[in-house]
Every structure is written in structure tokens, then in C-alpha cells.
Amino acid sequence: PQKHEFYVDMTCEGCSGAVTRVLNKLDVKFDIDLPNKKVFIESDKDADELLETLKKTGKTVNYIGPK
Amino acid sequence: MAQTTVNSVKVAVEGMTCGSCVQNIEQHIGELPGVFHIQVSLELKQAAVVFDSSMQSPESLAEAIEDMGFESSLPD
Numbered sequence: 001p002q003k004h005e006f007y008v009d010m011t012c013e014g015c016s017g018a019v020t021r022v023l024n025k026l027d028v029k030f031d032i033d034l035p036n037k038k039v040f041i042e043s044d045k046d047a048d049e050l051l052e053t054l055k056k057t058g059k060t061v062n063y064i065g066p067k
Numbered sequence: 068m069a070q071t072t073v074n075s076v077k078v079a080v081e082g083m084t085c086g087s088c089v090q091n092i093e094q095h096i097g098e099l100p101g102v103f104h105i106q107v108s109l110e111l112k113q114a115a116v117v118f119d120s121s122m123q124s125p126e127s128l129a130e131a132i133e134d135m136g137f138e139s140s141l142p143d
Contacts, residue, residue, distance in 0.1 A: 021136040058095035
């Protein structure tokens with residue numbers, strides 16, 4: 001599976017919690033770096049689908065690139 | 068002119084910890100079609116939404132909040 005890196009404008013625990021719940025619904029492997037506002041996702045899904053999912057949280061999301 | 072029936076619901080919202088979550092929900096849910104007004108309270112952990120019940124329903128609003136990654140439940 002491909003590893004992707006995203007910038008997600010998370011400011012607090014609640015925000016990273018929301019991202020965690022949204023990604024849990026997708027059952028992808030991920031980890032969240034709150035201080036640096038980064039989300040790393042390992043999945044076979046393409047970046048666009050992951051981007052759309054992250055955007056559902058209502059936060060600013062940018063796709064940085066494959067890791 | 069379609070007869071708009073205005074309704075309001077208080078949705079319990081779990082998982083908010085700061086003002087930016089509140090703002091985020093108010094802005095995002097506030098933009099949904101048929102939502103007239105939304106007031107999110109961090110202390111009460113709830114979102115009071117005034118909406119056009121021909122376009123939205125308590126369930127659709129709760130689901131929209133769940134989509135954002137928060138846990139929502141309707142008053143029984």
C-alpha cells in the first residue's frame with residue numbers, strides 16, 4: 001500500500017479526535033502528528049479519496065505527496 | 068412558494084474540546100441547505116439547530132455532524 005502525507009489544520013485534541021474518527025470509518029492505517037498538523041495515511045485508496053474524506057471534517061486539508 | 072416548516076433540534080455532540088471545533092461545526096453545518104441557524108455550545112456539548120424540515124431532519128443533521136468526525140446523538 002502507498003503511504004500519503006497530508007497537511008490538516010488541526011488546532012487541538014478535539015480536532016485530531018475528529019480526524020481519527022473519520023479515518024477509522026475508512027479502516028486505513030494512519031498516524032497523526034498534531035503539533036506539525038500532519039496526517040500520514042497508508043492505504044491502497046488514491047489520494048483524492050483520502051483528501052475528500054479528510055475534508056469532511058471541515059478543516060483546511062492539503063495533499064503534500066506520497067511518502 | 069413551498070410551505071417551509073421551521074423546526075429546531077438539540078443534537079448532543081461528543082468530542083469537541085475547544086472553540087475551533089465549535090466554530091468548525093457552526094460554519095460547516097450552518098452552510099447546509101435548509102439550515103437557518105445553528106448554535107453550538109462547548110459546555111453543554113450540544114448543537115441547537117433551526118432548520119427547514121422539508122430540507123433537513125434531525126437525523127440528517129446528526130449524520131452530518133458524525134461525518135465531520137464527532138459523535139452525535141438525538142434527544143429521545
